[in-house]
Amino acid sequence: MKLYTFFRSSASYRVRIALNLKGLAYEQIPIHLRRAGGEQFAASYKAINPQALVPALDDGGQILTQSLAIMEYLEERYPKPPLLPTDPVDRARVRSMAMIIACEIHPIQNLRVLVHLKNNLRQPEDDLNLWARHWIDLGLSALEQIAISTPKRGKFCFGDTPTLADICLVPQLANARRFGCDLSAYPTLLHVETACNALPAFANAAPEKQPDAE
Numbered sequence: 001m002k003l004y005t006f007f008r009s010s011a012s013y014r015v016r017i018a019l020n021l022k023g024l025a026y027e028q029i030p031i032h033l034r035r036a037g038g039e040q041f042a043a044s045y046k047a048i049n050p051q052a053l054v055p056a057l058d059d060g061g062q063i064l065t066q067s068l069a070i071m072e073y074l075e076e077r078y079p080k081p082p083l084l085p086t087d088p089v090d091r092a093r094v095r096s097m098a099m100i101i102a103c104e105i106h107p108i109q110n111l112r113v114l115v116h117l118k119n120n121l122r123q124p125e126d127d128l129n130l131w132a133r134h135w136i137d138l139g140l141s142a143l144e145q146i147a148i149s150t151p152k153r154g155k156f157c158f159g160d161t162p163t164l165a166d167i168c169l170v171p172q173l174a175n176a177r178r179f180g181c182d183l184s185a186y187p188t189l190l191h192v193e194t195a196c197n198a199l200p201a202f203a204n205a206a207p208e209k210q211p212d213a214e
């Protein structure tokens with residue numbers, strides 16, 4: 001398997017964690033999102049992902065994009081260990097937590113959104129961080145409440161084994177720190193993060209451990 005990835009990309013980080021949890025070997029193909037105006041915009045990469053976003057996964061010549069779709073694919077194709085519970089209601093709860101991050105928080109603080117705010121809408125650098133922090137805080141506040149009140153409270157976001165929710169959470173918390181968010185209001189999420197990072201699958205997927213890390 002080949003993973004088109006960037007060490008600091010939180011969507012790539014999700015897929016690295018999922019691959020590690022499933023014990024799947026993969027080769028990393030780094031796509032630097034800043035160098036030379038962004039390697040994601042090269043024609044050679046846009047042939048792989050016309051959206052010019054990482055990650056993309058090549059599994060035996062099948063190229064897949066969108067981290068949630070990739071992780072759902074991995075779950076179906078390589079079901080052990082599971083990253084979703086078995087009960088349909090539980091599965092929906094886990095997906096809902098993952099989507100708060102992947103659909104509601106991350107897209108609005110993504111690089112291309114910030115670049116557009118800065119270059120085209122002439123917003124000052126400081127305001128970009130305020131923007132990112134606003135959307136991250138809004139999403140994490142809701143997630144903290146959901147994690148506290150989940151019927152399957154455990155070591156992780158949902159129960160005692162890692163799920164897609166945890167896989168989305170840990171990279172998002174790393175992003176939050178980069179933008180200078182105060183995470184002290186989210187003690188439950190921080191406990192979950194500690195439990196996750198105690199697992200080699202999470203620890204080895206961390207940005208600073210990647211071959212393209214700066």
Ligand SMILES: N[C@@H](CCC(=O)N[C@@H](CS)C(=O)NCC(=O)O)C(=O)O
Nearest residue numbers: 009010011053054066067068111112
């Ligand atoms: N929804 C997509 C998001 C992918 C995405 O936004 N990737 C970012 C890095 S985390 C990216 O490639 N950004 C490049 C850019 O903004 O130009 C997914 O989950 O895969």
